[in-house]
Amino acid sequence: MNMQLVTGNHAAGHSLSLAGEANRGARGAVCGIYPITPQTEIVEYVARFPFSKGRVIPVESEHSAMGVCIGAALNGARAFTASSANGLAYMAENVLVAAFYRLPIVMAAVNRTLGPPWNIWADQGDTLMFRDFAWVQFYCDSNQDVADTALLAFRLAEDPRILLPVMVCMDAFIVSHTSMEVELASQEQVDRFLPPCSVPHRLDPQHPVTVGGMAFPPETLSQRMELDEALRRVPAVLEEHRAEFREVFGREVCGAVDSYRVADADRIVIASGTIATTVRDVVDEWRARGENVGMIRIKMFQPFPGREIRSLCAGVAKIGVVDRNYAAGTGGIFCHEVRANLQGQDGPFVQGYLAGVGGGDVVPGLVDEIMADLSCRTAAGEAVWKGVEP
Amino acid sequence: MSVARAELFGEECLLRPGNTNCGGCGMSVALTMLGRALAGESYSLVIPACCGIVTAGAYPTTSYNVPVIASTFASAPAFASGVAAVNDLNCEPGEHPAHVICWAGDGGTYDIGIATLSATAERNENLIYICYDNEIYGNTGGQRSSATPAAARTTTTPGGKSERKKDIIGIMAAHRVPYAATLSVAHPEDFRDKIRRALGIDGFRFFLIHAPCPTGWKTEPAESVELVRLAVRSGVFPLYEVFGGEDYRINVEPDGTDPLEYYGRQRRFAGEGADPEALRHAAQMRMERLRNLAGRRPID
Numbered sequence: 001m002n003m004q005l006v007t008g009n010h011a012a013g014h015s016l017s018l019a020g021e022a023n024r025g026a027r028g029a030v031c032g033i034y035p036i037t038p039q040t041e042i043v044e045y046v047a048r049f050p051f052s053k054g055r056v057i058p059v060e061s062e063h064s065a066m067g068v069c070i071g072a073a074l075n076g077a078r079a080f081t082a083s084s085a086n087g088l089a090y091m092a093e094n095v096l097v098a099a100f101y102r103l104p105i106v107m108a109a110v111n112r113t114l115g116p117p118w119n120i121w122a123d124q125g126d127t128l129m130f131r132d133f134a135w136v137q138f139y140c141d142s143n144q145d146v147a148d149t150a151l152l153a154f155r156l157a158e159d160p161r162i163l164l165p166v167m168v169c170m171d172a173f174i175v176s177h178t179s180m181e182v183e184l185a186s187q188e189q190v191d192r193f194l195p196p197c198s199v200p201h202r203l204d205p206q207h208p209v210t211v212g213g214m215a216f217p218p219e220t221l222s223q224r225m226e227l228d229e230a231l232r233r234v235p236a237v238l239e240e241h242r243a244e245f246r247e248v249f250g251r252e253v254c255g256a257v258d259s260y261r262v263a264d265a266d267r268i269v270i271a272s273g274t275i276a277t278t279v280r281d282v283v284d285e286w287r288a289r290g291e292n293v294g295m296i297r298i299k300m301f302q303p304f305p306g307r308e309i310r311s312l313c314a315g316v317a318k319i320g321v322v323d324r325n326y327a328a329g330t331g332g333i334f335c336h337e338v339r340a341n342l343q344g345q346d347g348p349f350v351q352g353y354l355a356g357v358g359g360g361d362v363v364p365g366l367v368d369e370i371m372a373d374l375s376c377r378t379a380a381g382e383a384v385w386k387g388v389e390p
Numbered sequence: 391m392s393v394a395r396a397e398l399f400g401e402e403c404l405l406r407p408g409n410t411n412c413g414g415c416g417m418s419v420a421l422t423m424l425g426r427a428l429a430g431e432s433y434s435l436v437i438p439a440c441c442g443i444v445t446a447g448a449y450p451t452t453s454y455n456v457p458v459i460a461s462t463f464a465s466a467p468a469f470a471s472g473v474a475a476v477n478d479l480n481c482e483p484g485e486h487p488a489h490v491i492c493w494a495g496d497g498g499t500y501d502i503g504i505a506t507l508s509a510t511a512e513r514n515e516n517l518i519y520i521c522y523d524n525e526i527y528g529n530t531g532g533q534r535s536s537a538t539p540a541a542a543r544t545t546t547t548p549g550g551k552s553e554r555k556k557d558i559i560g561i562m563a564a565h566r567v568p569y570a571a572t573l574s575v576a577h578p579e580d581f582r583d584k585i586r587r588a589l590g591i592d593g594f595r596f597f598l599i600h601a602p603c604p605t606g607w608k609t610e611p612a613e614s615v616e617l618v619r620l621a622v623r624s625g626v627f628p629l630y631e632v633f634g635g636e637d638y639r640i641n642v643e644p645d646g647t648d649p650l651e652y653y654g655r656q657r658r659f660a661g662e663g664a665d666p667e668a669l670r671h672a673a674q675m676r677m678e679r680l681r682n683l684a685g686r687r688p689i690d
């Protein structure tokens with residue numbers, strides 16, 4: 001076992017690099033890099049890595065970092081990058097292209113508040129901006145989860161049934177810059193876990209096609225439908241890859257959702273990222289007082305695990321969703337999705353809580369207030385802002 | 391019919407018959423010349439948003455005889471850097487990697503893509519960048535770009551543009567790229583020779599093609615090639631090359647033709663803002679400066 005005390009950024013850089021190196025027997029690896037706090041250490045890690053068949057290209061912008069990945073992936077290489085906040089906003093146009101060209105690019109994204117105001121702390125608004133961009137998105141809760149999910153991401157992205165880019169998201173500083181004990185993969189394990197990257201539609205001089213030219217509505221519509229079908233295949237394929245992960249690495253990696261003490265719960269708090277860890281502790285405190293509360297952690301946001309949420313919430317009276325993000329005018333984005341997916345089901349109401357927006361700490365006391373508020377309610381109302389200075 | 395076409399254009403035809411470009415389009419002619427100059431070479435194209443990607447036609451057909459990637463408007467050199475990196479990584483020792491060529495308009499080159507172009511040139515990526523310069527945003531219906539010359543009327547400069555055209559070769563030379571050159575569809579041998587010269591050079595290579603656009607220039611389609619020939623003869627668009635950003639070489643000496651012969655045939659210059667003396671003077675000054683730069687190199 002290779003246990004090491006490392007940051008989330010280190011864990012991400014390690015897994016991305018080993019995945020790139022694992023493609024040395026095929027077309028190699030390419031990484032377009034551009035710095036932005038708090039992800040910079042990830043691309044610095046990759047830039048230091050001695051690839052035997054790879055190139056790290058230090059470009060002039062995030063837009064180009066993704067551009068380089070797109071060109072490399074279309075030429076058959078394993079391609080990856082990392083970014084945060086306004087870097088992601090600047091990259092957006094090419095983020096879209098990566099998915100619409102069906103390229104298995106992996107991006108580590110450190111969730112940071114979109115500016116202005118300039119704020120480097122945790123907020124998921126940056127990656128959730130890509131909700132509708134057909135990227136698979138995972139929200140990690142620990143450094144180990146980052147290290148493992150980054151490897152799982154390549155396996156899923158490159159699966160011929162999927163061929164979609166994958167984002168591996170983590171909370172700024174709480175994960176990216178905090179050291180935890182992590183079992184880091186070895187090159188030999190990654191070589192076993194990741195088959196050579198194959199992009200079936202890569203450039204082929206014997207069969208010249210134009211990738212991404214003009215298309216009329218019927219062809220565009222069928223391409224969108226194919227995207228939708230690929231996204232729908234993700235949950236089942238992910239389970240296969242998790243089983244293989246277990247076999248190679250001898251440990252579990254969390255899939256689409258995780259739940260805690262929900263079996264007999266009448267109230268459930270749903271959260272993502274590191275907030276879920278705090279909620280878990282508060283659930284224990286409330287359980288000790290005889291309160292039937294539980295927790296669901298949504299790890300995969302896109303495609304949204306609606307079926308799992310529906311079955312876990314069956315028979316529950318009240319659901320609170322904690323969002324560390326704010327969609328202007330409408331509240332928390334996870335809350336919207338949960339509501340949309342529970343629609344038509346008799347029973348639970350879904351109350352939204354905006355906590356830690358702009359990076360404030362979501363401490364146990366705050367989660368305690370959320371549970372108390374949820375317990376008193378008889379119906380859902382407007383989203384409640386938490387952590388506001390009196 | 392198809393047999394006759396194959397005989398006429400051969401296997402090496404880059405731009406296949408049947409594309410939808412306007413009649414008299416200089417870009418179409420330039421693509422044909424490029425295909426001939428690259429006969430026998432393995433290459434792919436990266437084309438940003440511009441007339442050149444519309445040329446490909448609609449999915450699933452393509453007018454191009456080589457693999458093409460459509461890039462976002464600003465990103466052609468970034469996409470191409472990724473493609474070229476993988477070609478280089480997969481090249482057997484002693485072998486030459488397949489060429490990667492960006493084919494971009496002036497809008498993608500001088501305007502929205504200039505930061506990415508600059509960075510790619512600075513990193514000296516192993517690729518060829520070709521800007522076909524029709525001095526206008528053709529695809530969106532004829533708006534100004536920073537390559538539009540002074541006095542030209544466009545839909546966004548209805549009274550004639552008051553600013554002068556950017557010196558893009560000067561900008562590339564300032565990056566000290568291994569090779570930069572201008573090309574004209576009126577000079578096919580010079581076109582072919584310089585493309586072939588670039589194939590033998592490693593690193594970043596830049597070309598600027600004067601690409602007549604009858605639709606945007608308000609000119610007669612049949613006169614396109616004659617027009618750009620006048621531009622070379624009068625020194626409005628000189629043919630020259632720059633090695634390593636320092637060593638300037640003029641390929642075709644202007645023959646003293648009056649620049650107004652070039653300007654006078656285009657309705658885009660027929661506005662009141664166009665001062666004939668100023669246009670003539672500007673062309674002469676530019677040529678003068680270029681001669682000075684070329685004179686800097688020792689005579690061989």
Ligand SMILES: Cc1ncc(C[n+]2csc(CCOP(=O)(O)OP(=O)(O)O)c2C)c(N)n1
Pocket residue numbers: 439440441442462463464494495496497498499524526527528529530535
């Ligand atoms: C980001 C972005 N902004 C705007 C456009 C719209 N657009 C497409 S082509 C074009 C102009 C292209 O001009 P140029 O590069 O000179 O090529 P030409 O059309 O003249 O061949 C514009 C503005 C776009 N595709 N992408």
Ligand code: SF4
Pocket residue numbers: 411412413414415416417418441524528529602603604605606
């Ligand atoms: S608008 Fe101009 S550049 Fe575009 S296809 Fe027509 S003639 Fe060619």
Ligand SMILES: [Mg+2]
Pocket residue numbers: 495496497522523524525526527528
């Ligand atoms: Mg143009």
